[in-house]
Amino acid sequence: MKLRFDDEVETFRAELLAWLAINRPSAAEMAAEPSVSTGHAPPWARRWTRTMFDAGWLVPGWPPERGGRNAGPVESLVYIEELAKARVPRTTNVQGLGIVVPSIIDYGTDAQIRDYAMPILRGEATACLGMSEPNAGSDLASLTTRAVLDGDHWVINGQKVWTSGANYADFCFLFCRTDPHAPKHQGISIIIVPMDTPGVTVRPLPEIIHPHQPDLNEVFLTDVTVPAHHLVGELNNGWAMANGSLAHERAMVWVNAVMGLEESLTTLLAEAPALLDRLTPFERTLAVDQIVQVAIDTQAARCLGYRGFAKFARGAGAPEQALMKLYASEARQRVALVAAEIQGADALAAGGVANDGHHAVDEPQGTWLEQYFHSFANTISAGASEIQRNIIAERILGLPRN
C-alpha cells in the first residue's frame, strides 16, 4: 500500500500535461461551438478527438493504430484524472467512445472496426446506444424490438427510448430480439443501424433540466433494413456482449464520478462561508455537519475507487467497482442536495445550465438544485441504484435470487 505514484507514472503524467498545455482546446473555443447532445460532436470536438487519436492520447491503453500508446492501467487512470482536472472532455460522445467502440473492437469484424469503430476514434462519427425500450428498462432482457433476417438483410421493427444522443448520432448500436422463442437473455443480438436508414424516426425527449438541449430520444424503427453483415458478434449473444462492454466502462468510469464529486465539494467549501453567514447559529451547526459528511463521502469515494482499482489493475476481481456506481452517484446526489438546502429559498433561482461546450459530459454544471435534479441521470441510468443493490446482494454477496 502506498499513496505516491511510481516515477514512471509521474513521467507519463508530466508528458501528458506538457502535451495538453499545447494541444488542448481552449475554454473559449469549446464554448463558442458547444456540444448540445452526447451524439453531437461540434467541429472543435472532432478536431480534438483526431488530435488525441493521432498523438496516441485518445485511449492510452490501446496500441497506436487505435489511438493509444499501450499504457498500463495506472497510467490510464492518471490520464482520465488529468483530463478531468484540466476540464477537457475526452469526448462529447461518451457512449460511442466508452462502450460502442470497445464492443466493436472486441466482438466485431474487421470491416465493422474499419467502418464504424475507427471513424469514432478519428472524430468523424458518433454513435448512440439503443438498449432501453418503453417496456424494457431495468429489465432490459425483455426488450422486444424485433430483427428478422430476410435473405441478406435484417428487417427491424420496434421502439427504443432514452437513447442518449440519437438526435445527432451517425449510427445506433441497436439491441434487437432475434429469437423470440429462446429464453429472454438468449435471443438478443446487436445490429449496427445507421441513423439515416429509411424507417428510423427520432423524437427528442426534453429533460427536466435544460429542456432546450435534449439529449434523450425516442427512436422508432419501422421496416428498417440493414445488410446482414451489420450483425455484431455472434447471433443471439447480445446479452453477454452487453455485459462485456459495460465492464470496460466500470473499470474507469468511477474516476469521472469521483472527480465530479470532488469538484462539487470544492465549490461548496468555497461558497460555504457566505452561505453559512446567513444562518442562525443552530442552523449553521446543522449545515456544517452536513457539509462535513459530504466531505467524508468524497474522500471515501476516492479511496474506495482506488481500492477497487488496485485489484482491477492486478487482474483480480474487484467487487468495489460494483459498489462505486451506487456510491458515487448517490454521493453526488447528496452533495447537491446539501448545498441546495443550505441555500434555502435562493436555491430556487433557475440559473440555466451554462453550457461551457460539453455539458452533456459528466461534470457538475448549473445551480445546486439543477445539479440535484440532474444527478438522477446517474442513479437511474446504466442500472438504477435499486438494481445495483440487487446485483451487489446476489452476485457479490451470494444471496439467493427470489
Added chain:
Amino acid sequence: MDFEFTSDQIELRANARAVLEAACPAAVVRAVYEATGDGTALWSRLVQLDWPGLTIPEEHGGMGLGMVELAIVVEELGRAVAPTPVLATLTQLVPLLQAAGSPRLLDEIAAGACTGTLALAEDGGWHHQPMQTTARRDGHAWVLNGVKSHVLDGTTADWLAVVAQGNDGVGAFLVPAAAVVATAVVVMDPTLPIATVTLNDVTVGGDDVLLEPGDPAAALAIERALQTSVTALACSTVASCRRLFEITLDYAKQREQFGRPIGSFQALKHRLADLYLSVERAASLAWFAALTIAEDDDRRAIAVAMAKAAAGECQRLVVRDALQLHGGIGFTWEHDLHFLLKRAKAGDALLGTAAYHRAHLAELLGLAQPA
C-alpha cells in the same frame, strides 16, 4: 498510488488471523465476559510470537514495522474481539513514546515484559483545553494532580502516559501503575476494560518526562501520537463490523422463514448491500488514514478524523442491522454476536465518537472556529 497490500502484508494478515483463530476462539472471549477466564494465555502466546514489538525499532528488539502493519494486526484483533493489551500498549503508549523521541520502555515492551496505556480523557472528553490534570514544576521534577477518565487497560497496564497541563502548555509523563489510583469501570465490553485514574501529587522526573510543558513541540507530538491511536481504533472497529456483517450475511443465507432463506427477501438484500458498502467505505478511509501516517502525508489530520467518523457511522448501521436481522437469537447472551456488537460500540465511544470527529473535521476544513 496503490491501495493493495503487499504480499508481506497479506501474509502478515493471514498469520495474524490464524494465530487468533487458534488462541482466541469465541470461548476465550466468553470466558472474559463471564469472568471465568482472562486474556493471560492469549497474551503469552502473542508475546511468544513477538507481537508486542511489531512497531518497535529493531535496535530495541522489535520488528520495526509501520502503521499499515499495525493496522492489519489491530484489525485482526478487532475481528476476534481479542482481549489483549495490544491496543493500549502498541497503539496508545508506544506512539507517544515514539512521537516524544523517547527510547524509554521500548525494549521491555518489545520483550513483552511490560504493558502500558495512555491517560488522556477527562470527564469523558478527549479534547479538554486546558487539561484539568495539572503538571507543576518542582525543581527538576514535575508533580501531577488530577483525574483521568476512560483509560484503556487502566487497572492492568504497568505504565501510563499521562497528558497534563503545565503553565506553559501540555506535557506528557510516564507514570508507573503503582503511583496512581486506578478504579475499574464496570463496562459492557470487558475486552476493552477501562478505568478512572486519579493522580495525587505524583512526582515524575528524568527520562519519564516525555514532553515538557512549554516544549513548543509537545502539543504537536501528542496530536501525532493520538492520530495513530485513533486510526488503530478505527481499524479495529471496522474489522469488528466486517465480521458482524459476514456473520449476518451467513445467517441470512441459512435462516429460512416463509419457506425460503430470509436473505432472499429484497428488504434484507438491500440492507445487506448497504452494510457491505458501509464496511468497505469505512475500511477504505481507515487504510487511507493509516497510509497518511505511514508516509507522513500532510492530509493526515483530516484523514484520521474521517476514518474514525466513518468507523463510527459504520458501526451504527452494522450493529443495528446485525442485531435486527438475527431476530430473537441475536438478542440472547448464549449467542456470540453480542461480543462483536459491544466491541463495535466501544470502538466508536472511545477516543471520540463519529460526531466528535465530524466536529473536529469542521475545524480542519475551515467550517468552524476551533473551540
